Amino acid sequence: xxxxxxxxxxYELIRQDRGARLGRVSTPHGVxxxxxxxxxxxxxxxxxxxxxxxxKTGTQIxxxxxxxxxxxxGEKSVEALGGLHRFxxxxxxxxxxxxxxxxxxxxxxNEISDAGVKFKSHIDxxxxxxxxxxxxxxxxxxxxxxxxxxDECPPAAASPEAHKRAVMRTLRWGxxxxxAHGRPAEQGLFGIVQGGVDLKLRHECARKLSAMDFAGxxxxxxxxxxxxxxxxxxxxxIGPALPADKPRYLMGVGFPRDIVxxxxxxxxxxxxxxxxxxxxxxYAFTATGPLRLRNSAFQRDSSPIEAGCDCYACRNxxxxxxxxxxxxxxxxxxxxxxxxxxxxxxxxxxxxxxxIGEGSFDSFVRSDARCQLGxxxxxxxGLL
Amino acid sequence: xxxxxxxxxxYELIRQDRGARLGRVSTPHGVxxxxxxxxxxxxxxxxxxxxxxxxKTGTQIxxxxxxxxxxxxGEKSVEALGGLHRFxxxxxxxxxxxxxxxxxxxxxxNEISDAGVKFKSHIDxxxxxxxxxxxxxxxxxxxxxxxxxxDECPPAAASPEAHKRAVMRTLRWGxxxxxAHGRPAEQGLFGIVQGGVDLKLRHECARKLSAMDFAGxxxxxxxxxxxxxxxxxxxxxIGPALPADKPRYLMGVGFPRDIVxxxxxxxxxxxxxxxxxxxxxxYAFTATGPLRLRNSAFQRDSSPIEAGCDCYACRNxxxxxxxxxxxxxxxxxxxxxxxxxxxxxxxxxxxxxxxIGEGSFDSFVRSDARCQLGxxxxxxxGLL
Numbered sequence: 001x002x003x004x005x006x007x008x009x010x011y012e013l014i015r016q017d018r019g020a021r022l023g024r025v026s027t028p029h030g031v032x033x034x035x036x037x038x039x040x041x042x043x044x045x046x047x048x049x050x051x052x053x054x055x056k057t058g059t060q061i062x063x064x065x066x067x068x069x070x071x072x073x074g075e076k077s078v079e080a081l082g083g084l085h086r087f088x089x090x091x092x093x094x095x096x097x098x099x100x101x102x103x104x105x106x107x108x109x110n111e112i113s114d115a116g117v118k119f120k121s122h123i124d125x126x127x128x129x130x131x132x133x134x135x136x137x138x139x140x141x142x143x144x145x146x147x148x149x150x151d152e153c154p155p156a157a158a159s160p161e162a163h164k165r166a167v168m169r170t171l172r173w174g175x176x177x178x179x180a181h182g183r184p185a186e187q188g189l190f191g192i193v194q195g196g197v198d199l200k201l202r203h204e205c206a207r208k209l210s211a212m213d214f215a216g217x218x219x220x221x222x223x224x225x226x227x228x229x230x231x232x233x234x235x236x237x238i239g240p241a242l243p244a245d246k247p248r249y250l251m252g253v254g255f256p257r258d259i260v261x262x263x264x265x266x267x268x269x270x271x272x273x274x275x276x277x278x279x280x281x282x283y284a285f286t287a288t289g290p291l292r293l294r295n296s297a298f299q300r301d302s303s304p305i306e307a308g309c310d311c312y313a314c315r316n317x318x319x320x321x322x323x324x325x326x327x328x329x330x331x332x333x334x335x336x337x338x339x340x341x342x343x344x345x346x347x348x349x350x351x352x353x354x355x356i357g358e359g360s361f362d363s364f365v366r367s368d369a370r371c372q373l374g375x376x377x378x379x380x381x382g383l384l
Numbered sequence: 385x386x387x388x389x390x391x392x393x394x395y396e397l398i399r400q401d402r403g404a405r406l407g408r409v410s411t412p413h414g415v416x417x418x419x420x421x422x423x424x425x426x427x428x429x430x431x432x433x434x435x436x437x438x439x440k441t442g443t444q445i446x447x448x449x450x451x452x453x454x455x456x457x458g459e460k461s462v463e464a465l466g467g468l469h470r471f472x473x474x475x476x477x478x479x480x481x482x483x484x485x486x487x488x489x490x491x492x493x494n495e496i497s498d499a500g501v502k503f504k505s506h507i508d509x510x511x512x513x514x515x516x517x518x519x520x521x522x523x524x525x526x527x528x529x530x531x532x533x534x535d536e537c538p539p540a541a542a543s544p545e546a547h548k549r550a551v552m553r554t555l556r557w558g559x560x561x562x563x564a565h566g567r568p569a570e571q572g573l574f575g576i577v578q579g580g581v582d583l584k585l586r587h588e589c590a591r592k593l594s595a596m597d598f599a600g601x602x603x604x605x606x607x608x609x610x611x612x613x614x615x616x617x618x619x620x621x622i623g624p625a626l627p628a629d630k631p632r633y634l635m636g637v638g639f640p641r642d643i644v645x646x647x648x649x650x651x652x653x654x655x656x657x658x659x660x661x662x663x664x665x666x667y668a669f670t671a672t673g674p675l676r677l678r679n680s681a682f683q684r685d686s687s688p689i690e691a692g693c694d695c696y697a698c699r700n701x702x703x704x705x706x707x708x709x710x711x712x713x714x715x716x717x718x719x720x721x722x723x724x725x726x727x728x729x730x731x732x733x734x735x736x737x738x739x740i741g742e743g744s745f746d747s748f749v750r751s752d753a754r755c756q757l758g759x760x761x762x763x764x765x766g767l768l
Binding site: 312 | 428431432434436437452456457461464465470472473683684685686696700701702704705708711712714715716718719720
């Protein structure tokens with residue numbers, strides 16, 4: 001007798017290679033392979049890139065920001081326009097964050113309390129209140145496949161007391177989110193582990209969240225100033241401690257170096273604005289290090305951004321032409337480098353998955369130059 | 385015994401329906417069906433639209449501007465980067481204009497003489513000289529399939545003497561262009577008929593150019609302030625007077641109303657920035673008139689830009705979402721409306737070709753609402 005599984009988001013582990021996991025996640029809008037990278041469509045669009053091009057990069061799931069969409073055009077408008085998939089022109093899986101991170105990092109905060117957060121909209125200055133119930137209600141209206149619990153994300157340098165209070169709030173708000181979730185058969189709700197670099201606090205948060213019935217678990221509050229070693233210490237401890245039968249998501253990370261470290265610790269999902277933000281600034285990822293395509297050295301360079309890359313930009317355009325588009329103010333410059341950078345990330349993820357499947361992820365991390373890409377001393381992208 | 389035809393650009397008339405011509409033009413980079421509409425890639429890019437999307441609109445040939453490309457990045461850079469096709473990522477036919485029109489309309493002119501034009505670059509203020517030889521040399525380096533003779537294009541309101549002098553110069557420069565053409569086996573050179581709305585002058589210019597061996601003939605100096613009736617009087621006279629065995633091209637035109645009037649007079653080729661320029665301003669073409677997509681009426685409008693349209697934007701996005709992209713400053717807004725508008729033009733051209741083929745072009749012009757689209761009283765697009 002088969003029992004129908006009513007859960008909208010399900011994780012299947014295909015193979016484990018030490019800590020690294022090859023798997024897949026099924027959602028109401030299709031399956032994605034893990035470890036997975038999600039390009040960011042902040043306001044409902046991967047900046048400049050049409051969804052058919054996003055798909056051709058190998059992208060299977062995209063992220064959109066609740067904070068931005070609730071302020072403009074408003075979740076009720078998105079719902080009236082057919083929901084987030086129709087709104088974005090993307091028929092595959094979508095994840096929305098809770099809005100918490102943007103409120104804490106972008107908004108003009110008026111008041112944080114156990115109840116929630118009052119802030120001023122960055123668009124029109126109007127006062128907005130966000131709490132667990134409201135975040136979930138907005139995300140229910142938007143209609144992504146995976147939605148995130150409302151959490152408090154303090155900076156790495158916050159006091160131990162601030163981190164402890166953030167964990168307490170995150171746990172309480174997590175319970176409230178589960179209770180408020182109005183579409184549990186259609187959207188999987190993930191909990192978020194906070195706690196800074198305090199491993200005891202992280203463990204406590206992870207253990208208590210694991211006891212609640214979330215569809216997946218995220219590690220939040222990393223890549224906020226703690227440094228690579230700090231991040232790695234948390235990942236190595238907390239990654240394996242999260243429920244093995246559910247997807248694990250490291251939020252807002254990051255450089256290839258960070259991603260492979262997290263994959264080694266058993267993390268399955270990633271999102272980051274780096275490929276598109278760098279792309280808009282003419283900053284291209286390659287296995288041998290970053291290219292600044294505005295550099296005059298590329299003026300008559302007829303090679304593609306990266307030799308051997310199969311992306312639309314590399315198959316069809318020279319470095320010199322792309323450089324020209326940036327200087328001429330043509331949208332195609334940012335579009336082409338964004339396409340390349342997303343494809344760079346998706347090729348990396350595909351290779352990570354293949355090597356886990358072959359049981360050789362460890363040697364991949366040691367030997368593939370891309371795994372060394374991280375921030376150089378000046379904080380910019382570099383080969384470490 | 386077959387004789388190899390060394391001409392790079394050849395016209396084939398398939399069917400004539402009164403004055404309207406169904407045909408095709410073959411070039412070294414492929415064939416395009418006529419009447420044809422060419423989207424404009426001023427600086428080497430159809431603004432915001434990747435070539436694969438341009439192709440999906442039904443576009444078979446695109447135009448690029450010699451004036452812009454010679455100033456930036458410079459024709460030698462384009463040549464070093466593999467030529468214009470590689471530069472633009474477009475493997476189909478390309479036409480470049482002579483630079484004359486932009487010099488006369490955009491540049492800070494220092495001196496016009498029989499020899500040529502001295503002007504200041506709009507980019508860095510440096511002094512540049514352009515004449516017939518230089519225009520052809522630049523176009524030879526760029527490497528388009530169809531290149532244009534250097535002409536003088538006065539405003540409609542110029543004096544009869546100015547128009548006469550422009551025709552004399554255009555004829556002399558035309559001869560110089562033919563003599564200077566360095567790649568006659570690879571690029572077809574078109575002559576340009578000037579003469580304002582003076583039919584006698586136009587006829588003289590057309591007759592003398594026809595006696596020279598151009599690969600095709602353009603009508604220039606229209607849509608520069610003479611009004612629709614003035615334009616039509618020139619088209620009806622000069623269209624049929626041009627060599628029947630070569631393609632005829634009305635430069636820089638225009639509204640659907642203008643295009644069908646020109647097709648009726650036997651014109652085969654068109655280019656215009658309207659679809660992309662309007663697209664970037666959230667201004668969409670539809671058969672029932674224009675839509676200003678920033679209008680608040682569209683905030684929760686879940687219909688496509690135009691019902692029944694098969695373009696990427698209409699198949700995947702709602703009016704409300706596109707409106708949001710404009711307000712949010714997302715590139716996808718301009719991109720999507722540009723894609724729709726180009727597809728609108730290409731569907732119109734495909735229907736024009738079909739109706740000529742069926743021998744019913746005349747009834748098409750009388751019955752199809754799109755043929756009424758032209759500038760309304762305020763100069764904006766409207767249904768007349």
